Amino acid sequence: MVDEFDYKVIKMAAKPGDKLLIYSDGLVESPGKNEEQFSEKRVLDIIEANMHIPNKDLLELLAEELDKFAIDYRDDVSMILVEIP
Numbered sequence: 001m002v003d004e005f006d007y008k009v010i011k012m013a014a015k016p017g018d019k020l021l022i023y024s025d026g027l028v029e030s031p032g033k034n035e036e037q038f039s040e041k042r043v044l045d046i047i048e049a050n051m052h053i054p055n056k057d058l059l060e061l062l063a064e065e066l067d068k069f070a071i072d073y074r075d076d077v078s079m080i081l082v083e084i085p
Contacts, residue, residue, distance in 0.1 A: 018084045019055070021047065026075030030066060038069055055081045 014020075021043070030038045046065055050058055059081050066077065 020082045022080040024078040026077040030070040
């Protein structure tokens with residue numbers, strides 16, 4: 001967190017079963033071939049296609065897909081997945 005940055009506070013309604021993925025920019029900005037980034041769209045596609053699997057497995061799947069995609073890591077990659085009970 002940076003003092004000089006203007007952070008937005010967003011409120012959203014959540015219901016049981018909703019999932020919240022918190023991640024560092026290293027996830028979506030990791031480069032693949034031709035400098036294409038892993039991207040938020042790719043992350044959302046993976047999550048939407050696999051919402052039914054346990055959170056631990058979903059995080060492992062995201063990490064596996066990133067490993068297959070990325071040619072190198074230029075930044076840290078961190079992910080936390082929370083499910084509303």
